[in-house]
Amino acid sequence: MKKDDISRLLQRYLSAKEEGKEPYFDADQIDEMLSSFEDSNDYTYFDEVLDLGLKLHPGNSALRIKKSRQFVYNEDYESALAMLKNIAETDNQDLDMLKLECYCSLDQYSKVLEITEELIARDCDYLEEVFEEISPILTDLDMNEEARDFVDRGLALFPDNLILKNELCYIFEAEGDVPRAIELCNELIDKNPYSYEYWFTLGRLHSTVGDYEKAIEAFDFALTCDDSDTELKILKAYCLYMNGSYEKAIEEYQEIEGDEEVTRRISPLMAKCYVRLEQYEKAYQLLSTVINDPDMEDGATNYINYINCCTETGRNDEASSKLTKAVQLYPDNVRILSLLSLSLLDSGKKEESVEITNKIFKIIDSNNIDPEIQEECNRLIHAGEYLLSIGEVDKAISYYKKVLQINPKTPLIHIHLAMAYLHNQDLKNFANHINQIPEEDLFRLIRKIKSGAFGDLDIDSDNEEGPIQPKDLAKEFLKNKDNSN
Template structure:
């Protein structure tokens, strides 16, 4: 029906409604009016018109199916199933899909399979459509195991169904089997090599597996199919960044910003991180300062605060760096790297009491962290190095031992602990840890940090690194934003 005819139907309904009486519509007119609401995704009058239709034509099966859909939409699955049973109509695709959807939403997968097997036995003509409809719903409600089983059942019957294979790809990703998901995605691309969606998915899967080179290649193929997807470009920029190609990542981000200014706030921290990696701290400082002005403080990530503090230090805005660190510590009270920076700041200010308080909080936050990453331990490691260089040996040992207990194989950890005990004059513990350091590791480390190998026997003569330079080196490690 044409839009103007639908408009007349709606106006007739509204006129009757305003007069407090029901206008008459035949069942087809009600059905078409309801279809127009669904197509426009405007359900303002849907329930009212449906109720009117059922009053006028209570036994009409099409309107009863619409009532079932309304029940499902409003999550009243019990009422939907009661109505489906009362209709008792066989070979009705809509009713079968609604029935199975209700079973899924009621977490009754056994009933789903029971009904599917009945449809198979009855040689249902629309069985493939049923599988296509239900598989995504199982995925949406995170019934991952059940979804995998259902998809496999469908593919046994319809092995060339691309919708089911696409769902399998998604399901495997949710299960964490990225390698298999990539295999399935490549099968989809073989069937349709010009699909932007398939190439995008492949690139995303490679990015998850940290194979950024292949991810970038897949994104480039996706862009040859459709170059209008700005989200895809941003993800490509991320992969370029992770692959160390910061200049190219900047180009991609700037192209997105030029194409659509609404992306600017989101791109500002991404652009800033590229400039930080390129050590162009002035440009990064300007971007991050603007970001902190424009956004609510709680909307800015901890990583952006850490980068901004670094940029402040590098560009000579040290008071601003200190103020920002205090703000960040309040906003992210359990962030490992920010707490580590806070410890160092208090030490630089000569406030050992506050430094110890921050250390205690840091260790508590660290113990309560789930899914600790190697970089989190490296962060503690560097803080321990700072204390050692400052001559705070006991504090350094706190950090070194925390790392040792969690990551015994951390490079140079036994050597650092040995040196700390040597500084304390504790030869017994020095020897204990020194013996656990291989000669290769020892000489490699001494070479890296500038030890005087000729004087090693007398005083382990290491090259002194001024504390302020060590703080800069600590800040420059941008891979630990927690």
């Protein structure tokens, strides 16, 4: 039906409504009006016209399917199924798709298979589309095992279907088998080397396993296919940052065009790059625009970076006040508390520092801490060093053991424990940890022993300087870029 004809139908409906009358339309006219509403994405009169149509033609299949779709949109799957089951039609694609979607959403995969097997037996002409449309629904519902089974069934029937292979790629990723996902994604790219989606997926997969060089390369190919995706540009810039290309990451961020929300998102990310480049004033200026935003993401990290910039640019009073505010805002954040603990040591308040350290370990024991943040806790080994230096050996050992529990691969942790046990003349435990020292750390230990510097071991295996004194702990914590980010 022509657009003008549909406009006349709608005007007739509105005129009758204004006069308080109920106009009559045949089922096809109602269906045409509803379809025009859907095409124009204007649903102002959709519900009332649909209700009028069902009142005038209660048995019409097309209108009942549209009503069922409305139920599905409102997540009322039981009502949708009740209406769909009363439609006595076969080989109706919309009808079958809606039924399958409802059963997926109701976690009734057996019914999904039952309907699918019926469609296979009938050899319906839209069977391939059934697998293409239902597989992503199962994936989106986190029904990973069912999605894998359904995709495997589909590929058994349509082995060259790229949509199903693409879905299998997502399933491999969800299962944690990223290498197979990458392999399959490369196969898809061989089939269609100009697919923006495939290149984007490949880049994202490489980024998840830390292969940032290949991720950046894939993102560049994706951008040649379509350079309009802001999210891709942000992710590429992030990979450049993770790959150590901080200047290029900044250039990428600066080229991103977007609204205020985009600017708000990328400002802290750019600031991280400037921190890595030790351009603290530029980082400070960026962070000062977002630090007071209550809705900013990763607020604790932004505070750490901001305090770092304040310290490096001589704004010590501001650094102190921001640390106080950060502790108030994030009272259970391990990195913030770590910085507070080290700051207290810097001020000579060792008892208060130990109290904060104990709080940190309680938080860790509660298992409510992100694994990435646990890595930051290892810097607390400095507090153990300080306790050892003042003779509180048992307390230092308890801290070292806690660090070992958090991350057994902490650099030099077995050396620290060995030296502490040797301090206590506990040769059994000394030998136990000596035997667990990695080869690269063992050579360093031998050099320390030859120099007689038992007490001069530090946590950073790349740093050959002497121990960090208590008054410098907070500054060293901030200067360590891993703690700042």
